[in-house]
Amino acid sequence: MKPRNKFEKAVLAQSGKLRPLSKAQLAWAFRECVSHFAHRLPKGRTTCMDCGHEWVREKATGHCTCPKCHAKLEVKNTLVRKIRQKAYFTLLDKCGKYQTLRMFLLVVEMEKGCKAHPYALEIGQYWWNDKGKQTLVAIQRILGRYMDTFSFVSPMAIRGDNEVYRHIATFDTYPRYSVIDTLQRNGFRSDLQDIESAKLIPALLTDPKVETLLKAGQYDLLRYCLHSSTCLDDYWPSVKICLRNGYTITDGSMWCDTIDLLRRMGKDTRSPKYVCPADLKAEHDKLVEQRNRKEERERLALRRKEAAQYEKEYLLQKGKFFGILITDGTLKVRVLESVAEIAEEGTLMHHCVYANAYYRKENSLILSATIDGKRIETVEVDLERLCVVQSRGLCNKNTEYHERIVNLVNSNMNLIRKQISA
Template sequence: MKARNKFEAAVMEQSKHLRPITKQQIKWAFRECISHFAYRLPKGRTTCMDCGHRWVMSKYRETCTYPHCRAKLQVQTTRARKHKEQHYFTILTTSGDYQVLRMCLLIVGMEKGYPAESSVIEIGQYWWNSQGKQTIVAIQRTMGSYLDTFAFHSPKAIRRDNEVYQYIAQSPLYPKVKALDILQRNGFAGDCHDIAPTKLIPALLTDSRAETLFKGGRTADLRHFLINPQGIDQYWATYKITLRNHYLITDIALWCDYVDMLKRLGKDIHSPKYVCPENLQEAHDTAQRKLQTKQDKEAETRRRQKAIENEERFQALKAPFFGITFTDGVIQVKVLESVQEYLEEGTALHHCVFTNEYYLKKQSLILSARIDGKRIETIEVSLETMKVIQCRGLQNKNTEYHDRIIDLVNRNIRQIQSRVA
């Protein structure tokens, strides 16, 4: 892609002055970015795949340090003779007035009896000016079964940012870092603290809030906000309360969830009393319980409102059965005659006769069995088969009167049947 503006044109010109990757950088990448092996034959003859020297390891070990090249090796018992490995690494440096993140691919070939051979291909670079403006200079990607497939001999040009470059940019960083003066002034001293450079550098150059967090050592909090970019806008006013009170947040994700719940509970999220709890986990759990209680009450209110709206439909369905009642001298059984009675029945016996809207079931009739006015069990009768479908007491358990109630209903089923017609 051709440069589209003066900034990209200037970057392309400056990219010509980048120095080649040094031997020291390649040596570091070889040592730190790939796995190192000792290939051992079954009888103990072992070869260091880094330097090619051989020795006899009489007793197998999972790892060893070969004194000749001081390499820490993973021991593998195998007859293989060759091994190839590749890994990305990055270099953070400057060029002119720009901050540059160079992305490189290390390719290593190993063969028994020979020193390992390394080569490096530079995939591309992220460029930033002092105002945080960004562009990418890189070789061309190609179509393939893997996302990170490149035309290695293609010329470097301006490319659009994508998830492949962002992924490569998070590869191990060469420890000797060069940074712009403005970046150093804003707190950067070479350590990214496990934050992707492609997120950290532009944030430090453009956002004073990121500078505040980074200089204050709150790198875990900054990492969370950069991964969730809307978070810093959403929580910053509240977060400043913790800064003023020197409150250390032990778990930023948990704290953000806690603040969200405080908002929904109508609490003052600008009060240190709430946003700086002594025990964050305990405060979070307490707020969660209160919010659950509030949600349950709101749901119950909605159900009650819906029940009132459904009263007319219920009356049309069940009016023919109103007034049915019978007793055996101890137990009285009666038809529930309003949605409010369904609500009271479900609340008293802690079952779902109201919440599952039994009052709107066309082929079902609900009766209540009581002794001296106290609810004992709730009975559901099928209007199609004229049989008891279920009979439930407190918390859906049967009482000592269970069989007696069912027998009483069956003996008086004709009263219900006569109303169907």
Template sequence: ITTKEDYQVVRMWMLLSEMRKGAKAKPAYLEIGQYWIDPQGRKTVIGLQRTLGGYYFDTFAFCSPFEIRRDNEAFWRIADEWVYPRIKVTDTIKRNGFKNSTYHIHPVTLFQQLLSNPKAETLMKSNEIELLRHLCHHPADVDKYWNTIKIAKRNGYKFKDVGMWFDYIKMLERMGRDLNSPSLIAPQDLKTSHDIYVAKLNRQRIKEQREKERQQAIEDKAKFEELKSRYFGMALTDGEIEIHSIDTIDDYYKIGESQSICCGTAKY
């Protein structure tokens, strides 16, 4: 990881070692690609031509020219491997909080975010690394719930399981809860609160699905009456037990719910 004028550069090298029995190992190295990131966070890939075939994705035409290439899985994966410890970054990236560690975030993504996204700078400087990592993978989540994040931080909330926290916040939103309420968005026990809202949301989904099915049944009322109307009003009784027809769609659902049977949901 180094620089060239105002560009942040990530250089990629292939290390080779030729070994034969009874002979000393012969190490060698070859540069296969570079990511160049401009001050606005835009990236360009320069490298050898990638070849296809065989069992390996990191194969290159060693005699090909070192020129601008389309980004691909090989360069992207290799740039996220082991980093030479002597790191040099641009003054802008250093000013935006970088402290010589990528924190297991893809370096190209991290530098792009630090150069183009003020939220990444804020999270880096406040040492909210888990949130920064989530931003690098899911920037839309952080953008959408940024105000909620700031309220939680002001109230001393520690972001540990960030994935679960965002899942929990999305459930609160789905249930129509106030995402500005510290008591909701900064729970003392995230796992318990998350599980409570999973159960609530599941119950709501079941209720919504039943209502959707009921509305669909109402739309099919004409067909229902065509099939059943000849039996409407029919009743048999011996004075103690009464057997009668079910004459409306709503009655099918009500009986199904009260008796825990599927005569409504199965569209009998």
């Protein structure tokens, strides 16, 4: 693609002035970005695939250290003589007044008895000016079996950005790098705290809030906001309260969830009491429980409102069974006498007795088993066969009283039979 504006023309010109990969950078990539093996034969002869040194190891352990190059190796019991590994890595560099992130493909060829031969091919470069404007200079992608298939003979040119280049930009970065003055001023430092450079750099150049979080040491929140679709503006008033009170957010995702829950519950999201909890997880879990209870009340109110239209029909069908109470002294099983009661039963017991409209089934009678007023199980009786069809506890699970409840209702089925024939 031809450069379309002054920025792209300037970047393409600067791209040709970048220094080649140094020996130290290549050595770091070889050491940190690929696996290192020692191939061991059945009789114990072991070969370091890094330097080619051979020695005898009688014990078959999973890892060892090469006596010659002192590399830490993973031992593989194999007859394979050649290995080829590939990995991506990145470099941060400045060129003129521009910041660049360079992406390389590391290829390492290892052969038994020979020194490993690593080399690197440059895939592309992200470029930014001090205003955060971005462009990509890269080799051409081609159609192939894999997404990261490139034409290595194609020239470096302005390319359209896509997920392949963005993914490659997330790989390990060489620890020694240089950045433009604007990034240094805005707080860019050597320890990136696992924040991806390709996302941090444009954000740091364009968003003062990112600069504030970075300088304040709010790394976890910053990492979460950059790596997700979370809009920092939505939480900024609460963030300022945290900064003012010296509170460090240790879990960005959970903290943002907590702020959302506070809004849902109508709490003050600018109060240090709520936005700076000593135990974030405990506060989050407490709010989740409060929200669930609130939603349960709302669902119950809605169901009761919906149930009103079926009350007359339910009374005509099941009214003759109202008042039936079966007990053994501890358990009490009674007929639910309204659709509203069935709605409440389904909501509190978290099963489908209301959702599946059991109150409209002509041959189905719904009873509730309780102990001291606490719901234990919900019972369905088939009015044709006069037997218990099912008895369900909380979340459709059977309780320790299940058999006792079923036997109690079945043994007192004559109470229901009398009302049918009445």
